[in-house]
Amino acid sequence: VKRAADEIPDAPASLYLRPTLIGTDPVIGKAATPSDGTLLYILASPVGDYFKAGSPMKLLVETENMRCAPHMGRVKCGGNYASALPWVLKAKAEHGAHQVLFCPNGDVQETAAANFALINGNEIITKPLTAEFLHGVTRDSVLTVAKDMGYTVSERNFTVAELKAAVENGAEAILTGTAAVISPVTSFVIGGQEIAVQSTERGNAIRKAVTDIQYGLAEDKYGWLVEVC
Ligand SMILES: Cc1ncc(COP(=O)(O)O)c(C=O)c1O
Incomplete structure (x- = not known):
């Protein structure tokens, strides 16, 4: 969050944090077995107030x-x-x-x-x-x-x-x-x-x-x- 501080919009918009985990073993057969190597990264993205109070749902x-x-x-x-x-x-x-x-x-x-x-x-x-x-x-x-x-x-x-x-x-x-x-x-x-x-x-x-x-x-x-x- 500190690294993305400049991207944080004013409320009610916010910075959405999405941890993401992917397998990285360079083996095509790994599609059917668990991967031993992984990469964990975090997407930090400014997002709007998409569902505003009072909108129809x-x-x-x-x-x-x-x-x-x-x-x-x-x-x-x-x-x-x-x-x-x-x-x-x-x-x-x-x-x-x-x-x-x-x-x-x-x-x-x-x-x-x-x-x-x-x-x-x-x-x-x-x-x-x-x-x-x-x-x-x-x-x-x-x-x-x-x-x-x-x-x-x-x-x-x-x-x-x-x-x-x-x-x-x-x-x-x-x-x-x-x-x-x-x-x-x-x-x-x-x-x-x-x-x-x-x-x-x-x-x-x-x-x-x-x-x-x-x-x-x-x-x-x-x-x-x-x-x-
Ligand atoms: C399928 C699904 N259910 C529920 C939620 C709500 O989860 P949260 O309150 O942790 O955002 C989400 C949020 O992305 C979702 O994608």
């Missing part, structure tokens, strides 16, 4: 196709993003959706680049940590802050049927991720039917609680902030 609920192979979901590898792309492009072209919520066989998991949580009254529901999806740090921060805000946090499996019924009865939903920050969902497309989310109030309040800590506007009770420059 329409999610296509995809129940037939997966984001990636189930045992690889927890790993942040490039192939997983390529694997999700056809469904994301199709959802944009056919439904004007901004993202795809992957729910193989009805199991609500995550989008192509962010975790997902349902806010049903005082309960925040999100899938428990399994190998199938990425264990985002923002998910963890949201659950920590939400508990302190008085929410009941339920890390449990839930289905598209439960999601649909909850949203029709006034539940909210959010995407969480370093790039997405905390983006309230504004509508879902489920089985060809568009369902509007009635409110984004709770999601926006959680977003503010987390970003206030990031920007130093609220006390950091959790020891998340590190001074580097």
